[in-house]
Amino acid sequence: MQNVDVTDRVWEHLLAIRSGKACACCGGTWSAGERGALDLYAPLARRDLGPVVVAQIGQSLDGRVATVSGDASDVSGPDGHAHLHRMRALVDGVVIGIGTALHDNPRLTVRLCAGPSPARIVIDSKARLPDDAPVLRADGTRSIIVQGVDRPRPKHVEVLRLPLIDGKFKPETVLQVLRKAGLKSLLIEGGGITIAHFLDADELCRLQVAVSPLLIGSGPIALTRSIQQAKLADCLRPDTRVFGLGSDVVFDCGLTPAAHAATVPQHPARIGVS
Ligand SMILES: NC(=O)c1ccc[n+]([C@@H]2O[C@H](COP(=O)([O-])OP(=O)(O)OC[C@H]3O[C@@H](n4cnc5c(N)ncnc54)[C@H](OP(=O)(O)O)[C@@H]3O)[C@@H](O)[C@H]2O)c1
Known part of the structure; x- marks a missing residue:
């Protein structure tokens, strides 16, 4: 397991990578913890590897x-919360389902670290989200709703009207229209x-758990998938890196060859005392 230490200077470097002002393999001599931060976040910050779709879920030890x-x-x-805000700051857009939008009333802005707030996207097939939801606030950050039915929205809200197939949007189509809207790197934040849906459609590059x-006992489980396998040998066993954040441990699973390539350092890491 690699420990992660997000110092101000390594975070500034990651934001510079995100905006194309620095490259992932250069930039100085880093402590082991800073190197952990680069390994965890650089694959999201880099824009030279094509579109990235990463999902993140925070769960208890018993998967709730x-x-x-x-x-x-x-x-x-607390470190898990800060991690989520860092991930938001590194992507172009953050996607949630209507269940999360109605239950949690999130703003989806970046508040626990420096960096830009991403566009906020709610998948809402039946257009149930109220117009006064915090995620639709006119605060200068883009708000987008993916709807399967017509419902007029406030002027500042972008509506992407997509066809439903058996009551669902194809994740591939959702990604296509978001890329057309200029959003290339996306965080699927839940629930x-x-x-x-994105995992089962093979549309995720990375999954972070x-x-x-914490042991919750009964309660909703993190990932609810319909797929059934008889043998463990046939189950998905992704290429996984493990990072210690302090209060939480992150399992960072690469699901595509491109995701794996993004984690291979181009130059040997320079680790020193700083
Ligand atoms: N711990 C974490 O990291 C985390 C993160 C986020 C949320 N949460 C928790 O998770 C719970 C909510 O999650 P959830 O899994 O119940 O719901 P969810 O994923 O937030 O929303 C699911 C709904 O979104 C719509 N949707 C999503 N993908 C779609 C697609 N491809 N096509 C059409 N519609 C689609 C559907 O709405 P319709 O039924 O209207 O079609 C679906 O029922 C809350 O308790 C929240 O607090 C936890």
């Missing part, structure tokens, strides 16, 4: 995301149903 009464606010520890040392 909330209690039975729906308390889901602090499944992740489990939405992430599972952030585990917090």
Whole structure:
């Protein structure tokens, strides 16, 4: 497991990589923890590798995301929360399902680290999201709704009207229209149903599972997939790197050859005392 130390200077370097002002393999002598931060975040910050779609879910040791009464606010520890905000700051857009939008009322902005807030996208086939939802606030950050039915929205909200097939959007089509809208790197932030749609359609480059040392007992599970395998040998066993964040441990799973390539250093890492 690599420990991650996000110092100000390594974070500045990652934001410079995101904006094309620095490259991932250069930039100085880093401590082992800073090198961990580069290894974890550079694959999201880089724009030279083509579009990236990464999903992230924070869960308890027993694989839950909330209690039975729906308390889901602090499944992740403080370092897990900061990690999520860093991921938001490195992507062009963050996608959630309507279940999360209605249940959590998130703003999806970047508040726990420096960096730009990404465009916010809600997948809402039946157009159930109220116009006064925090994610649709006119605060200078793009808000996009992917809808399967007509419903007029406030002027500043972008509506992408897509066809439904058996009541669902094809994840591939959702990604195509978002790329057309200029959003190349995307974070699928949840919940489990939405992430599972993208995973089952083979549209995820990476899946990050952030585990917090918490035992919830009964409650909704993190990833709800319909796929059934008889043998463990046939189950997905992704190429996985493990990072210690402090309060949480992140399993960073590469799901495509391109995702694997993004994690191979181009030059030997320079690790020193700084
Ligand atoms: N721990 C974490 O990291 C984390 C992150 C986010 C959320 N959460 C928790 O997760 C829970 C909500 O998650 P959830 O899994 O129940 O719901 P969700 O994934 O947020 O939303 C699912 C809904 O989104 C719509 N949707 C998603 N993909 C679609 C597609 N391809 N085509 C059409 N519609 C699509 C569907 O809405 P329709 O049914 O209207 O078609 C679907 O029922 C909340 O308790 C929240 O607190 C936890």
